[in-house]
Each structure stands twice: as C-alpha cells, then as structure tokens.
Amino acid sequence: MEQQKGLTGSTLKIIAMVTMLIDHIGASILERGVMPKAADGSVMDAGVEAMKVYNRWKAVDMACRGIGRIAFPIFCFLLVEGFLHTGNWKKYFSRLFLFSLISEVPFDLAVFKSWYDFSSQNVFFTLWIALLVLAGMKYVSEKQEWSEALQLLAQIAVAAVGMGVAHLLHTDYGAFGVLAIAELYFLRKDRKRQVLCGCVLFLWEITAPLAFLPIYHYNGKRGINVKYIFYFFYPVHLLIFGLIIKFAF
16 A cells, blocks of 8 residues: 655644643743752852753753744644534534633643643633634635625634734733634645745744644645544643642752
C-alpha cells in the first residue's frame, strides 16, 4: 500500500502537544517554581555561583518558551480544519466549551500558582470564541443575495466582535488568537497564501512562524484518532504541573 506523502492531522496535533508541553514546563515549572527559588537563593547568597545557577535556568526557560511558540499556530490551523470537516460544529463547540471550564482551575494553578485567578482564561476559551466566529463567517459567506463587498464587511465585523469578546474575557492569546484563526479560515483555499500570511502575522513571536513548515506539508488526511487525547491532555498536564509548583516550591 502506497504511503501518503506529507503530514496528517494527527501528526500535526502531536507536534503541537509536544511543543505545548515543553512551553508549559517553562511557563509553569521553571517560571513559577524553579526560577523564583533560584532567584531567592541568589539574592540571599549574593554569590557568583548562585547567579550562574539562576542564569542557566533562565536560558533553559527561554529555550522552552521558544520551542513552545510553535504550538498555538498549529492549534489555530487544526481548529479551522476541524470546522471545515466536522459534521456538527455545534457539538464541536460544546466540547471546546466544556473543556474550557474543566481546564480553568488547572490553568490557574499551573500559571498563577492559585486555584482561582480571573486575570486570564485558558486557551480553550479562545478556541470556542473563534469557532463561533468561523460559524458566523460561514453563515455570512452563504448569503447569496448579498454582494461580495457586503459579505466581506460582515465577515470582518463578525471577527471583530469575536476579538472583542476574547479581549474582554482575557483569554490566552486574546483578540490576536481569534484574528489568527479567522485569517487562516479566510485564506483556507490557498495554502501558500495561508502559510505566508500566517508567518507574517506571528512574526512578533520569533519562533512561531516555524509552525507553518509542518502546516504547509499537511496532506489533508486525519491520521490516527487522537481527538480526545488532546482534550484531556491539556487540563491533566496543567493540573500535574500546578500541583508540583503549589506544593513542591
């Protein structure tokens, strides 16, 4: 049997999960646990060796966060693909919304070292808001009695509303995350333009455009079924990290 060329959706999802895990090691374990402890030690000891230890951990953290920037663009792309191929986008929305609620305490614990912190919400909130935006954009694009200019303006308005909601809720990646997903959806019929514009949009995170290398080689195939692995992987690993920094540091 001839092997499919390119990368499947499940391969992209695994790449995103692994890079996200590395990112959260930096954002949680290192930045909320190891580095504050090392900083306290360097201040107390005021020694060269103590500062060297802290700087080494800081370098490791920067490497983790740099690798981790690859994850979000892939998840944005996969959300668009999921919306395009789902048989029922409302069920898709329900799953995202449910796991946004499930993930909030683990997210707060891992990122803020607190059981509850309303200053920022986890990335699932961004994803379900963006999914509503895509549904709105699709609805508008199917209004055949409207002119193309009116459809375009309406789609921009839908995206702007979604961006505003994400900003008000302080979701992870906020308005930018919704904008990125809307852009990838709008350019869905031209992979080269989609990748090029995605790279430009994510240039503010130096390593993030690297995500569009595997995205470019996506072959449109689903691959192995890892759908629910991601849904549970996100809150479970955050909960583990959160418990570690809460009680070990």
